[in-house]
Each structure stands twice: as structure tokens, then as C-alpha cells.
Amino acid sequence: MVTSAMLGxxxxxxxxxxxxEYAKEGKQVLLVxxxxxxxxxxxxxxxxxxxxxxxxxxxQMDDVNDAIHPVIGNL
Structure with a gap:
């Protein structure tokens, strides 16, 4: 998780x-x-x-997998 107290x-x-970078290393990544x-x-x-x-x-959708949009290999 990445968080902070301020905007920007x-x-x-x-x-x-x-x-x-994790995806490039071959790790399966889900960025939410x-x-x-x-x-x-x-x-x-x-x-x-x-x-x-x-x-x-x-x-508005039954399966959370419908909200996953692959962009590059492993991500």
C-alpha cells in the first residue's frame, strides 16, 4: 500500500x-x-x-475480475 497525508x-x-518494475521482474501484480x-x-x-x-x-458488476484491465505482461 502506498499512502500519504497530502495531495500531490x-x-x-x-x-x-x-x-x-515488479511486473518486469516476472511477478504477478494487481495495482488497485x-x-x-x-x-x-x-x-x-x-x-x-x-x-x-x-x-x-x-x-454494478457481479464478478470483480471484470474490473481488472491488463496493461502489460504480469500487470
Whole structure:
């Protein structure tokens, strides 16, 4: 988990870079952007923000796996 007390301290950048590096090392990585107000990870990886954690939490999808969007091998 990556967290901080203030906005703009680079949490999304650090977690995105960390996830990519772990994936490059062959580890299976699931990066979850749990910021329900200001989600930004989708922008980093060029994804649309139409299905994700909040969709599953709101029962808009039955299977949480539908919220997983592979971007590179292992990530």
C-alpha cells in the first residue's frame, strides 16, 4: 500500500512505477487505485475509467475480475 497525508505527493506515480518494475521482474501484480474521488492510475496507463473498484462495490458488476484491465505482461 502506498499512502500519504497530502495531495500531490506522488503516490500514483510511485505505485505505478513500482507495479511496472515488479511486473518486469516476472511477478504477478494487481495495482488497485482505491482513490474513489480522484482516481488517476487509469490515465497513467491510457485506460478508460468506466469499470473498476467502485463499479464492483456498487454492485454494478457481479464478478470483480471484470474490473481488472491488463496493461502489460504480469500487470
Amino acid at each position: 505527493e506522488g503516490k500514483s506515480t510511485v505505485s505505478g512505477n513500482l507495479a511496472v 487505485d482505491a482513490d474513489l474521488r480522484r482516481a488517476t492510475i487509469h490515465k497513467t496507463f491510457g485506460l478508460k475509467n468506466h469499470k473498476g473498484l467502485s463499479s464492483w462495490l456498487a454492485n
